[in-house]
Amino acid sequence: MASSQSPVHAPPHVLELLSELHQRSIDQEAAIAGDRKNITSETEDQYEARGTTTGGAGDESRTKFDQLMLDKFIALDQDKCEFMYQLINAMGATNVVEAGTSFGVSTIYLALAVAQTKAATGKSGTVIATEKETSKAEVARRYWARCGAQVEEQIDLRVGDLRETLKVDLPVIDLLLLDIWTPMVLPTLKTVLPRLRHGAVVLADNTISSAKGYEEFLTFVRNPENGFRNMTLPFNNGFEMSVYLPKSE
Ligand SMILES: C[S@@+](CC[C@H](N)C(=O)[O-])C[C@H]1O[C@@H](n2cnc3c(N)ncnc32)[C@H](O)[C@@H]1O
Known part of the structure; x- marks a missing residue:
């Protein structure tokens, strides 16, 4: 049976851009952590453990996390x-x-x-x-x-x-x-x-x-x-x- 085609109706240049951006996101994530799970759960767990409110150790942890993510797509699959x-x-x-x-x-x-x-x-x-x-x-x-x-x-x-x-x-x-x-x-x-x-x-x-x-x-x-x-x-x-x-x- 033929596999289903993408349901997305869009001009070719948009579909091409989407494929390119998804690939860049996947490559970035692979380069950082091996897979998306490692970025989102390990790094976030660390971030959450130190708190998310202003003041104290939470601020320093959040800055590092935000800094790490500044050039990352982390696009939805x-x-x-x-x-x-x-x-x-x-x-x-x-x-x-x-x-x-x-x-x-x-x-x-x-x-x-x-x-x-x-x-x-x-x-x-x-x-x-x-x-x-x-x-x-x-x-x-x-x-x-x-x-x-x-x-x-x-x-x-x-x-x-x-x-x-x-x-x-x-x-x-x-x-x-x-x-x-x-x-x-x-x-x-x-x-x-x-x-x-x-x-x-x-x-x-x-x-x-x-x-x-x-x-x-x-x-x-x-x-x-x-x-x-x-x-x-x-x-x-x-x-x-x-x-x-x-x-x-
Ligand atoms: C997982 S990424 C979103 C990916 C995007 N939906 C995509 O598929 O391309 C999460 C984004 O949320 C932003 N973010 C985190 N906390 C935020 C906040 N309090 N207000 C607005 N944006 C925030 C981050 O800077 C990050 O770029």
Whole structure:
């Protein structure tokens, strides 16, 4: 049987750019740690162990971690990006939040899908991308410009700490991607939660390989009182899909 082709509809130069960027991300990760798991769990565990609040040893540890990640893509795996793209088209999602953005690889998939659902439904919508590092945000913008207006015009990139940048001007959200350091995951969800629509999807990356870092988040979404129904999708290292279905009052 023929293997399935990519579901992504995009001009050839965009597909070529995506392949190139995924490959660069994979090569970088291989060069650092052997595989993505080692970056996200070992390095993050060290980071988390020293704390994430300001002051004390946590600051020094965080600076080293941020410094290490400054030139790294750490892009979401291609099959996860394609799944997300399919899901947005299936849901007719038009308002999406991405935490975080890095050099903007997964953002390109989100933008392509949102452009298509907007065209199909006539609804308005935006991909709200978030990145705290100015230099990474600049590079992301350059890749989006290479993709063209179809991608570039969908994206509202908010540069700075997302715990601040997501506090304001959030439309009703259809989908939230959590692809960020694990200590930020639950604070991000709690910031966006009041704006999630009934049936919104929350996707969180590496929930198996970084299970320790995800403990608080998973406890929260798996508590039925919080209104989510959850499934760990069998992608590499785990990809948690939580659907927001709160009981009506
Ligand atoms: C795993 S990378 C995102 C990869 C991206 N989704 C992709 O597939 O190309 C996580 C990014 O989140 C950013 N980040 C970490 N903490 C943040 C915060 N508090 N606010 C905004 N961005 C943050 C990091 O600088 C990093 O670039």
